[in-house]
Amino acid sequence: MTNPLVEIVSLTKHFSMGRGETLHAVDEVSLGIESQEIVGLVGESGSGKSTLGKTVLGLHDKTGGHVVFDGKELPSRYTPKDFRTYAPVMQMIFQDPYSSLNPRMTIGEIIGEGLRLHTNRSSAEINERVIYWLERVGLHADQASRYPHEFSGGQRQRIGIARALVLEPRFVVCDEPISALDVSVQAQVVNLLDELKESLGLTMLFIAHDLSMVRYVSDRMAVMYLGSLVEIGPANDVFFEPKHPYTELLIGSNPEPDPMSERNRESTRIQGEIPSPINVGDGCRFANRCPKALDHCATVTPELKPLNADVDSTTRLIACHLYS
Numbered sequence: 001m002t003n004p005l006v007e008i009v010s011l012t013k014h015f016s017m018g019r020g021e022t023l024h025a026v027d028e029v030s031l032g033i034e035s036q037e038i039v040g041l042v043g044e045s046g047s048g049k050s051t052l053g054k055t056v057l058g059l060h061d062k063t064g065g066h067v068v069f070d071g072k073e074l075p076s077r078y079t080p081k082d083f084r085t086y087a088p089v090m091q092m093i094f095q096d097p098y099s100s101l102n103p104r105m106t107i108g109e110i111i112g113e114g115l116r117l118h119t120n121r122s123s124a125e126i127n128e129r130v131i132y133w134l135e136r137v138g139l140h141a142d143q144a145s146r147y148p149h150e151f152s153g154g155q156r157q158r159i160g161i162a163r164a165l166v167l168e169p170r171f172v173v174c175d176e177p178i179s180a181l182d183v184s185v186q187a188q189v190v191n192l193l194d195e196l197k198e199s200l201g202l203t204m205l206f207i208a209h210d211l212s213m214v215r216y217v218s219d220r221m222a223v224m225y226l227g228s229l230v231e232i233g234p235a236n237d238v239f240f241e242p243k244h245p246y247t248e249l250l251i252g253s254n255p256e257p258d259p260m261s262e263r264n265r266e267s268t269r270i271q272g273e274i275p276s277p278i279n280v281g282d283g284c285r286f287a288n289r290c291p292k293a294l295d296h297c298a299t300v301t302p303e304l305k306p307l308n309a310d311v312d313s314t315t316r317l318i319a320c321h322l323y324s
Helices: 050-057 080-086 107-118 123-136 154-163 183-200 211-217 235-240 245-252
Strands: 006-018 019-032 038-042 066-067 088-094 171-175 202-206 220-225 228-234
Touching: 006 050, 019 050, 019 066, 019 228, 038 050, 038 211, 050 171, 050 202, 088 154, 107 154, 123 154, 123 245, 154 171, 154 183, 183 202, 183 211, 183 245, 211 220, 211 235, 220 235, 228 245
Parallel strands: 038 202, 038 220, 088 171, 171 202
Antiparallel strands: 006 019, 006 066, 220 228
């Protein structure tokens, strides 16, 4: 990877809990995302995926590290001016399409708000773009005067997509955009995002729980556990040939028929609960739940490094002592 559109370098986000306790939400995460690439980010609830996405976009202040967008380093702490500068090129599609939509605004006002704040378009031009995007996401022009509560969950998510993309940003963080939707509606939303990615040349960080859906929509997959990345690689390779024990168990807990062999993937289950991210110590963070843990896993933190030294480092990365 030479010149990624988005380069995340040792990004860290900690929250002070008082009494000398610190919550390690994101710890020294490094990840590059190429222009027009979709990187899927997966992991259990509490692994730090959403916090990472929000910190990248400046919705959380950075504790450490930095983010570079199109060759320019982004601020560690955003000011209102910074939000005005970067909102037209970086946007977020939120997990809950209902709570993220103002119930007192019509759908037309919600979708057009970004255009009113960040462009000099006339009211007529804004209305024209609102109608265009309503239809682009599969809704109708006459629905612009309705309110969020009048729509289904899938329709509200389409509205959230239209609101995020109306400014035609270059980079979008999709924060679990399908988790609250029925399976059939999930497929519709993912297909819509895939089509918009192709037509608009979007670059995306796609956060989700459904690994099979992430594999379908993503070029590469990154696996996150307790604030750190444990594996990165081409989506199909990570899904069908996982290397890190956590990735193996995570994928095995979401069985899917293997289309090549017509056999069901062996179902597995991760034992125990994800540990507290407060005052995290040294060692592999998955060691206490890992069936393959070595003696030094509990005390020595593994580095995220190429699986094979003779292969391009962007191809497959893993943080595991089994491959040291």
